[in-house]
Amino acid sequence: MSSARTEEHNPLRHPDDKRLPRIAGPCSMVMFGVTGDLARKKLMPAIYDLANRGLLPAGFSLVGFARRDWADQDFAKVVYDSVRTYARTPFREDVWRGLAEGFRFVPGNFDDPEAFQALASTVRQLDEERGTGGNHAFYLSIPPDFFATVCEQLRLSGLSDPTPGTWRRVVIEKPFGHDLESARELNRIVEDVFPQDSVFRIDHYLGKETVQNILALRFANQMFEPIWNAHYVDHVQITMAEDIGIGGRAGYYDTVGAAKDVIQNHLLQLLALTAMEEPIGFTAPAVRTEKVKVLASTRLPADLSTGTARGQYAEGWQGSELVQGYKDEDGVAADSLTETYAALKLEVDTRRWAGVPWYLRAGKRLGKRVTEIAVMFKRAPHLPFSSTATEELGSNAIVIRVQPDEGITMRFGSKVPGTQMEVRDVTMDFGYGASFTESSPEAYERLILDVLLGDPPLFPQHEEVELSWKILDPVVEHWESKRVVPGSYRAGTWGPESADQLMRRDGREWRLP
Structure with a gap:
C-alpha cells in the first residue's frame, strides 16, 4: 500500500x-x-x-x-x-x-x-x-x-x-445477542429503524492503539509480511487474562460466562485482524471485507471435547490477598456451571494459514492482567551448534501487547557474551509510552470520535457479529448438552488442567505472559 x-x-x-x-x-x-x-x-x-x-x-x-x-x-x-x-x-x-x-x-x-x-x-x-x-x-x-x-x-x-x-x-x-438467533433478531430490530451504515456496534478493544497498530505492523513494514504465514508460523496464541473476579456483576456474568463475554467479540476480532489479508485501503468496506473472509474461513476442531477447555476459579491467593471462589461470590448459585475461563482451538482455512492452529483463551482471576497476541514461529530447520549450546533455546515470537503496557516484543536467539558459543533467548521490546511523547487516547475517545465523524472501519457490522456466533455457538451447545463441568483452578493461577491438556495434545504449551 x-x-x-x-x-x-x-x-x-x-x-x-x-x-x-x-x-x-x-x-x-x-x-x-x-x-x-x-x-x-x-x-x-x-x-x-x-x-x-x-x-x-x-x-x-x-x-x-x-x-x-x-x-x-x-x-x-x-x-x-x-x-x-x-x-x-x-x-x-x-x-x-x-x-x-x-x-x-x-x-x-x-x-x-x-x-x-x-x-x-x-x-x-x-x-x-x-x-x-x-x-x-x-x-x-x-x-x-x-x-x-x-x-x-x-x-x-x-x-x-x-x-x-x-x-x-x-x-x-456488546453483547450483540447471546447466540446466532438472538443476534440476527437484534440486528433486524436495530436496522429496521436505522440504516446499516448508521449503526455503530462498539467493541472497545478495537479502539486500543495497539489493536490498530496490528495493521500498521503488518502492512507498513516489509520485514514482517513475508513470514506472516503457515510456512514460518507454528501457531498463534491470543490471550485475555484478568486478575479480578466478577465484582458485583453476578446477575449479568452468571448468565453469560467467559466465552460469550469476550471470546465471541474481542478475541475473534483480534484473530480476524491478525489473520486478514491486506485491505485495499483503510476504509470501512475494505477492512470489513477482509475480516469477514477470515471469520467465514475459521473452523472449530472436530472433537470439541479435546479442542476446548472450560474452567471456574476457586479460592486462592491473588497477590497477597486471599480471594473467594466464583461460587462464593454474591449472587452466584452454589451449583453454577458458568465458566470464568474458556479456551478454544481454531483453524483458519485459507492459503496463508492452512495447518496453523489458533489458540484463544480468556479468564478471570488469572495470574496477571494482560491481553496479547503471540505469533509463535517454527524452530529453525537446522542449527549448526552443539546441543549444549542451544539447550534452552525456544521459538522465535512476535508478541503484540494490547494491555496494560501497549507495545510489541520480539523474542529471538542471541549469543551469550563469552569465549564459548552459547545461544540464549533474548527479547527486544517496543513500548508506546517510551517511544512517543503523546499519550495514547483512551479507547472510547477514538471510538466516539469515529461515530461523530461517521467513519466506521473499527466497528463490526452485523455480518461479522453473526459469523462470530456461528463459530462459538457449537462450543456452548456442546458444553450444555454434555453438561461439561468447568474444571476448577485456584485464583492467581493460569487456568484449569484441561486447558494445559488442550495444548499438550499438540505438543505445545501456553505462553506465560
Whole structure:
C-alpha cells in the first residue's frame, strides 16, 4: 500500500492538511443509561478528553436520558464528578465551561412516548441554540433487552429520521445477542429503524492503539509480511487474562460466562485482524471485507471435547490477598456451571494459514492482567551448534501487547557474551509510552470520535457479529448438552488442567505472559 494511497483514504486526517486530525462537525450525542458505570467511568470522561484535545465542535452538546428527577444542572454535576475522577487529560476550567453549556437532561422511562417527545423537543432546541445542525448520535449504554424499546421510541418520535443533509446514528454496546438467533433478531430490530451504515456496534478493544497498530505492523513494514504465514508460523496464541473476579456483576456474568463475554467479540476480532489479508485501503468496506473472509474461513476442531477447555476459579491467593471462589461470590448459585475461563482451538482455512492452529483463551482471576497476541514461529530447520549450546533455546515470537503496557516484543536467539558459543533467548521490546511523547487516547475517545465523524472501519457490522456466533455457538451447545463441568483452578493461577491438556495434545504449551 503506497503512502500516497494511505493518506488519501485516511479518515482520521484533515482533508486540507494531512498533519492535522479531523474535528467532528456540528452535532450532539444523546446518551441513554447515563447513571451506569460505563457512562460514568468511560463515556463522559472520553467526551471531555475529546473536547480538551480540540476534537469536538464548539457547539457540541450532550443530552442525558434516564429515570431520574434531575434538572440540567444536576446532570452537569454528575458529568463533572465523572470527569474529575476519570478523565485522562488535565482538567481545564475554560474547556469545562464551554462543554457544560451544551448539557441537557431529559427524565423518563424507555417506554414513555411523552418522554421521547420531550427529547425530540430538546434536540430541536439544540439545533437552534447550539448549532448542532440536525446531526445527532444516540448512545445506547443500556442492557440489550431495552434496545428494541428505545429504537422503536426513536422511530415513533421521529428522532431516528434525519432531514436531507443531516445524519442520525445509533451506538450499541456488546453483547450483540447471546447466540446466532438472538443476534440476527437484534440486528433486524436495530436496522429496521436505522440504516446499516448508521449503526455503530462498539467493541472497545478495537479502539486500543495497539489493536490498530496490528495493521500498521503488518502492512507498513516489509520485514514482517513475508513470514506472516503457515510456512514460518507454528501457531498463534491470543490471550485475555484478568486478575479480578466478577465484582458485583453476578446477575449479568452468571448468565453469560467467559466465552460469550469476550471470546465471541474481542478475541475473534483480534484473530480476524491478525489473520486478514491486506485491505485495499483503510476504509470501512475494505477492512470489513477482509475480516469477514477470515471469520467465514475459521473452523472449530472436530472433537470439541479435546479442542476446548472450560474452567471456574476457586479460592486462592491473588497477590497477597486471599480471594473467594466464583461460587462464593454474591449472587452466584452454589451449583453454577458458568465458566470464568474458556479456551478454544481454531483453524483458519485459507492459503496463508492452512495447518496453523489458533489458540484463544480468556479468564478471570488469572495470574496477571494482560491481553496479547503471540505469533509463535517454527524452530529453525537446522542449527549448526552443539546441543549444549542451544539447550534452552525456544521459538522465535512476535508478541503484540494490547494491555496494560501497549507495545510489541520480539523474542529471538542471541549469543551469550563469552569465549564459548552459547545461544540464549533474548527479547527486544517496543513500548508506546517510551517511544512517543503523546499519550495514547483512551479507547472510547477514538471510538466516539469515529461515530461523530461517521467513519466506521473499527466497528463490526452485523455480518461479522453473526459469523462470530456461528463459530462459538457449537462450543456452548456442546458444553450444555454434555453438561461439561468447568474444571476448577485456584485464583492467581493460569487456568484449569484441561486447558494445559488442550495444548499438550499438540505438543505445545501456553505462553506465560
